Amino acid sequence: MKILxxxxxxxxxxxxxxxxxxxxxxxxxxxxxxxGTAICGQNVNIKADDVxxxxxxxxxxxxxxxxxxxxxxxxxxxxxxxxxSPLLEHVGILGPSKQGAMLEGxxxxxxxxxxxxxxxxxxxxxxxxxxxxxxxEFLKQLSAPYxxxxxGLAAGKGVIILHSFEEACSTLNDMLNGMFxxxxxCVVIEEYLTGIELSVFFICDGKNYLILPEAxxxxxxxxxxxxxxxxxxxxxxxxxxxxxxxxxxxxERIVIPTVxxxxxxxxxxxxxxxxxxxxxxxxxxxxxxxxRMGDPETESVIPRISNDFLDIAISAAKGNLMGKSIxxxxxxxxxxxxxxxxxxGSYEKGKPIRGVENMKKSLAFHAGTTSSNTGIVSNxxxxxxxxxxxxxxxxxxxxxxxxxxxxxxxxxxxxxxxxFDLK
Numbered sequence: 001m002k003i004l005x006x007x008x009x010x011x012x013x014x015x016x017x018x019x020x021x022x023x024x025x026x027x028x029x030x031x032x033x034x035x036g037t038a039i040c041g042q043n044v045n046i047k048a049d050d051v052x053x054x055x056x057x058x059x060x061x062x063x064x065x066x067x068x069x070x071x072x073x074x075x076x077x078x079x080x081x082x083x084x085s086p087l088l089e090h091v092g093i094l095g096p097s098k099q100g101a102m103l104e105g106x107x108x109x110x111x112x113x114x115x116x117x118x119x120x121x122x123x124x125x126x127x128x129x130x131x132x133x134x135x136x137e138f139l140k141q142l143s144a145p146y147x148x149x150x151x152g153l154a155a156g157k158g159v160i161i162l163h164s165f166e167e168a169c170s171t172l173n174d175m176l177n178g179m180f181x182x183x184x185x186c187v188v189i190e191e192y193l194t195g196i197e198l199s200v201f202f203i204c205d206g207k208n209y210l211i212l213p214e215a216x217x218x219x220x221x222x223x224x225x226x227x228x229x230x231x232x233x234x235x236x237x238x239x240x241x242x243x244x245x246x247x248x249x250x251x252e253r254i255v256i257p258t259v260x261x262x263x264x265x266x267x268x269x270x271x272x273x274x275x276x277x278x279x280x281x282x283x284x285x286x287x288x289x290x291x292r293m294g295d296p297e298t299e300s301v302i303p304r305i306s307n308d309f310l311d312i313a314i315s316a317a318k319g320n321l322m323g324k325s326i327x328x329x330x331x332x333x334x335x336x337x338x339x340x341x342x343x344x345g346s347y348e349k350g351k352p353i354r355g356v357e358n359m360k361k362s363l364a365f366h367a368g369t370t371s372s373n374t375g376i377v378s379n380x381x382x383x384x385x386x387x388x389x390x391x392x393x394x395x396x397x398x399x400x401x402x403x404x405x406x407x408x409x410x411x412x413x414x415x416x417x418x419x420f421d422l423k
Contacts, residue, residue, distance in 0.1 A: 007069025010367035011295035016040035022310035036366025075105040095271040103289040123191040147190040152183030195280035215297035234418035334396035341411035343381030362388040362403035
């Protein structure tokens with residue numbers, strides 16, 4: 001079967017690496033891909049959210065299955081586009097309907113869904129310019145720090161944590177007045193929860209589900225979780241505090257009610273659900289839903305799936321997960337993100353990358369790279385994810401950091417404390 005994978009980051013390289021190993025995959029295309037995905041298949045110069053161009057490519061090239069990596073094509077309604085087209089309706093596609101993708105596309109929608117199906121989450125209030133006074137009153141009920149979230153997609157920058165009531169009120173006004181464009185025409189005010197974060201993933205066929213290996217990612221640019229948020233500076237899997245007892249709570253209180261909610265709402269959801277959780281004193285609370293795999297979590301989760309993940313994905317899209325299972329490698333995987341100096345602010349591109357071929361113990365998943373006449377060069381803020389196995393977390397981190405030091409490009413930066421809080 002010919003496969004089309006959508007996206008261009010480290011997540012997509014990890015998925016391409018895994019999909020290309022499947023006997024079900026006869027040919028793999030990646031749109032638009034990067035220098036790493038080009039090793040696994042053929043890159044195609046189409047943007048991941050150009051739904052019409054993707055549809056034309058699928059028809060012209062007899063693609064049998066489409067795997068969207070990022071959220072943008074799903075929120076744009078690519079699943080519905082395929083299912084409503086006589087030329088595309090027979091093509092398998094992993095992902096929810098546009099309605100299901102609202103779980104990520106609208107923070108307000110997600111909160112209302114959690115409230116309706118009694119899924120544990122932080123106290124919250126949704127504000128627009130019409131009910132701003134009520135929003136201010138809700139802020140008064142909370143104590144610092146205050147969490148403000150743009151309702152819509154804001155390129156990972158739509159969550160702001162403020163440390164004074166005055167700052168929160170001022171920022172709320174700014175958000176409603178266009179700080180994030182249409183994405184912040186509605187703002188969700190949320191109670192700040194104190195705990196440790198965890199990413200849990202499951203794949204759903206509309207009725208049945210399989211829970212994938214969990215991971216913990218590290219969002220802030222600086223060590224000791226300092227500085228601004230990024231797309232993610234590293235991840236580890238498994239997570240020591242995600243004990244069987246804790247994961248049973250996650251399944252019973254969050255995963256099962258979520259799947260039941262899909263059925264009750266008539267949501268056609270055949271794809272991955274990414275639950276951003278907070279472990280608050282041993283109790284799981286949902287921080288957010290996403291409708292795809294995480295990045296950089298995928299770079300530590302996918303290497304731990306021992307069986308054919310493409311077969312699982314195709315079965316989910318067909319509504320046929322019954323009898324399937326996830327076989328998990330018991331080893332740890334640590335993933336260290338190498339980034340361009342200046343990220344998440346401005347940074348330079350086009351820096352030659354050397355030394356990847358000299359790594360001994362790790363996988364290099366390309367995130368922001370491209371090919372040039374002189375070789376592979378940097379093409380983004382997050383450049384490479386260095387992922388390594390280990391019998392223990394310490395060993396996985398040791399291997400990943402050893403190889404992270406070998407790879408070179410000008411103004412390379414990486415955090416040196418990934419996973420240290422879990423030891």
